[in-house]
Amino acid sequence: GEWKHSCYTWALSPRTLKVYFEGELIGTKETSSGQKLPVDGYMVLGNEFDSYGGGFDTTNAFGGELFKVNVFNRELTGEEIKEMYDGGMCSEVEKKYGRERYLKWSDFLLEEKSGNVTEIDVGCDEGHSRWDILLTSPFLNKPLTQEMIDSLRSGWDILGDFIGATVTERFIRHFKFYHEEE
Numbered sequence: 001g002e003w004k005h006s007c008y009t010w011a012l013s014p015r016t017l018k019v020y021f022e023g024e025l026i027g028t029k030e031t032s033s034g035q036k037l038p039v040d041g042y043m044v045l046g047n048e049f050d051s052y053g054g055g056f057d058t059t060n061a062f063g064g065e066l067f068k069v070n071v072f073n074r075e076l077t078g079e080e081i082k083e084m085y086d087g088g089m090c091s092e093v094e095k096k097y098g099r100e101r102y103l104k105w106s107d108f109l110l111e112e113k114s115g116n117v118t119e120i121d122v123g124c125d126e127g128h129s130r131w132d133i134l135l136t137s138p139f140l141n142k143p144l145t146q147e148m149i150d151s152l153r154s155g156w157d158i159l160g161d162f163i164g165a166t167v168t169e170r171f172i173r174h175f176k177f178y179h180e181e182e
Helices: 078-087 093-100 105-110 130-135 146-162 169-178
Strands: 006-009 016-021 024-030 101-103
Touching: 006 078, 016 078, 078 093, 093 101, 105 169
Parallel strands: none
Antiparallel strands: 006 016, 016 024
16 A cells, blocks of 8 residues: 555634645534533544444444554644655654644554554664654754753653663553653
């Protein structure tokens, strides 16, 4: 298959759902007033709830591949969506949004999966280096300062508070969610 990029945006105001495909706006729909996304709930990829918390119908199951699904805490602009599309499947453009990227693809990969789900290597991972941290927005294209170096040190020092804890996927998710920008 060929990689395709799609993006859906919605904000409480102006109550408009927008659909983008391959970086271009292809449709809009006005939504009802007063609708808000609740704080508690479920996030499902590849199917739909027939009842709250379950009731999946296998005939509604998604048949294909998903990659780099992200949920942001604000509506992205058309220009931002176009930049992600132009970056291509293996780009890391979305990382520059920091905490605005509320749910990251890596978060989805750590969650429980059900049904016929297979993780595959799409060929984007070129290996990781301890220096990759310098590719993130607090450092990239900025003059290196002692404050930056100190922030790197203190970011790892927090682990000292957890000596003896077992490093699990949940443990890692905690740090990614609560301490990503520290």
